Amino acid sequence: MMHTAAALRFHSARCESTAMGAMPWWGWGEEGVAFSHADKPELRDFVLRRIGVDVDRSAVRRAAFTDLELPEPSLPVDLRAALEGTVGVEHVSVDALDRLVHARGKSLRDLMRHRRGDVGRLPDAVVRPGSEEEVAAVLRVALTADAVVIPFGGGTNISGSLEAPHDEPRPVLSVDVGRLERLVEIDEASRLARVQAGVLGPRLEEQLNARGWTAGHFPDSFTHSSLGGWIATRSSGMQSDRYGDVADLTRAMRMVTPAGVLATRPVPSTSTGPSVREMVLGSEGRLGIITEATIHVHRLPARRTILGYLLPDWPRALAAMRAIAESEADPSVTRVSDANETEFSFATRRRQTILDRVQSRALRWYLGRREIDPAAMCLAFVGYEGSPQHVSLQRRLVGRIVSAHGGLCVGSGPGELYDQKKFDTPYIRDWLLDAGAPADVSETSAPWGSLPELYDEVVAAAQGAFARLHVAGHVMCHLSHSYHSGACLYFTFAFRPEGEDGGLAEYATVKAAIQQAFVDAGGTLSHHHAVGIEHARWLEQDISAPGVVLLRALFDGIDPGRNLNPGKIA
């Protein structure tokens, strides 16, 4: 059973966990919280059918902490003393578990390698400054000692943004900004909040909610990711259709750089040359350490609802979402799954009551009347927020569009379920990994006109890779964010590995096939998961060679010694 109290209990756990790393070194979330299929009668069969893994029989042992060979830290005495003098002895850690937890993010590759005992180049120390001044002092000390500095927020990155180069000879410091978690002030007239960058999602919303506000930013990683991390990787949230991507809602930021503290102004729009604000966004630690941001906040909405809809097939599902984006409706969430993911969603249902079964039968009858084929149908969620009148008008506008595309509304029940389970996905990945099945995600965005073909090509690329590798694999997709001119398509894939390495090499093949299909079909290498090292190989194809020249000019200009998170992006 999934412990849904995890997010709520997270705050109290934070104090201990920051001492030893926020999450277990081999997986997601809190230790002791896990996903299970015990109460989901259709799930085992679904997984068996799709990738040939029997979750009741298959179990892969992961390395125990005591099995690991963890190198001693290589931290010069002078550097350690200088760091301790700067942030205090208790905030410079060379503890092995702490260093392990800070060595990587939470990509599938990170977890698979850790679970096999391949821990890579650990940082030599974890440093936890308690103020912007301390961050600046740490950076000065690090640069003086020619050390490498890797900023660490929640540690949830899945593109390899947190990993030191395996052959890095210089001392490596993970600078964990988790102590910077304070809401500094709310400018209520301007609907802006100044917040320290180390704050994690739940703590941010807790502080804002207490005063009647919300930031409205809810990425899948919400429970464990930080504001600074969202900015450094250009995060999107589940309600970004309404609240904007983090690039939209972040008005200003403060960042400690080798040239001093960069501070942009929280103005709504400006023409001060190439946007420095948009250089900090997505910078992944290459330009400095983000310490604070000024972000949009909104009054908590009077009404909030997410409705479920069924569309007859994927082409009409995409067309309906495009029509909603073109309409005068203004929903907070637009999400629709393809048939494969719809089937998966139904397979994760809990044990049904008699009433559920009666409702299911009624729905099937209705689908038959509307000539909707259950094997092709696509489950959508559309969210609405605002005054009761506003919500009701938006629902009417969307309802008409869905009907015109042969779909129907299935009420608020599925939406409420989605809302409850929206942060569970990474736990499902651990559950599959425990059973030996690698599962991962890749997402892109492209213009509306390119999406149908891009979808077909990505699915074909994944299936082609599975076939070439002779592995049983599954790929599914949902549209997760809509914009004026296009949308984000979010793919999830899993397979039963055949290789000796637990599937690492096979995973790389499938992942690369999908990424290549993205850029070949006119998409971007990632809509909101950043570049890191995992996506760097497609960067030039995406932004062109002169684009890469501009990025390198930026990095080299502010950090000529390449001390700041070297090797990431470009």
Added chain:
Amino acid sequence: MMHTAAALRFHSARCESTAMGAMPWWGWGEEGVAFSHADKPELRDFVLRRIGVDVDRSAVRRAAFTDLELPEPSLPVDLRAALEGTVGVEHVSVDALDRLVHARGKSLRDLMRHRRGDVGRLPDAVVRPGSEEEVAAVLRVALTADAVVIPFGGGTNISGSLEAPHDEPRPVLSVDVGRLERLVEIDEASRLARVQAGVLGPRLEEQLNARGWTAGHFPDSFTHSSLGGWIATRSSGMQSDRYGDVADLTRAMRMVTPAGVLATRPVPSTSTGPSVREMVLGSEGRLGIITEATIHVHRLPARRTILGYLLPDWPRALAAMRAIAESEADPSVTRVSDANETEFSFATRRRQTILDRVQSRALRWYLGRREIDPAAMCLAFVGYEGSPQHVSLQRRLVGRIVSAHGGLCVGSGPGELYDQKKFDTPYIRDWLLDAGAPADVSETSAPWGSLPELYDEVVAAAQGAFARLHVAGHVMCHLSHSYHSGACLYFTFAFRPEGEDGGLAEYATVKAAIQQAFVDAGGTLSHHHAVGIEHARWLEQDISAPGVVLLRALFDGIDPGRNLNPGKIA
């Protein structure tokens, strides 16, 4: 009388004007089109009262073209031959008038200096490539010869972005991209248009409108400014509340750089590191020459209306605009003038009919009943676009907010008038300059909470400067764009010069006082007029010293020889 057909006649004039420069070298628009007060009985008195200039008696002679001392071009024979070989002999001009028109933009300082015969460092040639390949070839030739390249779109910049350094020893080429004015294609499914960057506003809308689309971008300079120029200076338009600033509506661009052709992808959102798209935006020719952009387009709305409103005073006018931004209303235009600008608007009314006078008397009676003081009242325009139902709902929502702030709707008459006259302002400036009165604009943006104080401080700064200089001066303001967390305040000022130089030095004092007040009060140096050389001195105060380091890293990285529009921005 203002020739309102100017914009329409512009297209046919373009062919001749590109040969000799798009606009007169001493002013705005088309030669022979002018603003006059002959049919506006209150205007002469208003100007006399406010700045002591009698437009009927005062007239300042401007230099004639034949008076000017124009230096011979300094264009090496090899370079000229190489350029002619690249774009054709007819597209390399060393004509004196052509070089003069390309020497500067249309800032007040540009016009005042030109009118006095101070023409500055003219470009040595005007080169007009006809394709992206030709742009690339011109840049290669220029770099080989170590020439300076200044891209030229419509030539309307008012921040000094087009002027060569006065002591530039290298050959200077103005690369006029006016031949690149084609709508390449519309992706109707994605609501995206690929357009060549040299297209001017009217020609862009003409090509889009013919197929039922609009870009919705209408800056004050619309009739004479180009898409590439909008991008290079981060332009905003009158309907940007709805359509977005040019930074929002530009999805992708192509730019010829020393490192090759930069091409970003027209994806709706992406996480490919620091945004290269947002580096091209605002780059003012420092990174390369923009040749093409992919921009949002919208179906022409079924209904479009602009309503006038009167608010009782400036504090309540600002509060009403803030409340509209916070509400669920979605207007296309939000604009409100302070009392001074409201008085100016009424002073530009044409000779009234008896009916007008009866209506005015009825309005005055009504204002009296509502206890609105005509000397304090603020005229607002709010625009609505979309389906009839949508427009009518937005009107109701806005109407309620205006009422709650003590204001009233004065119908669509003033709005229609505003809509007709919206591109006239630069002609009024020429009319004032002809009478010897310098008039200019400065605009900023800031959070809502800072705007009341910022306004007071800017007005005090301008009036303080007038007093110190012992000149009669006038300053007025309108809010021109609203956002979630703030707005743009747009100031206009004029004065009667006392100095020997026609007011150039006095102008510099007033302008500097206003700009300094912007940054001191938390605003930005410019919301949408770019940096150029005029605003460069406030850049570090605005984006902080490390921000300037980042910009310089970018410029030096791609253009180590500083051949691309040197001296601009940073």
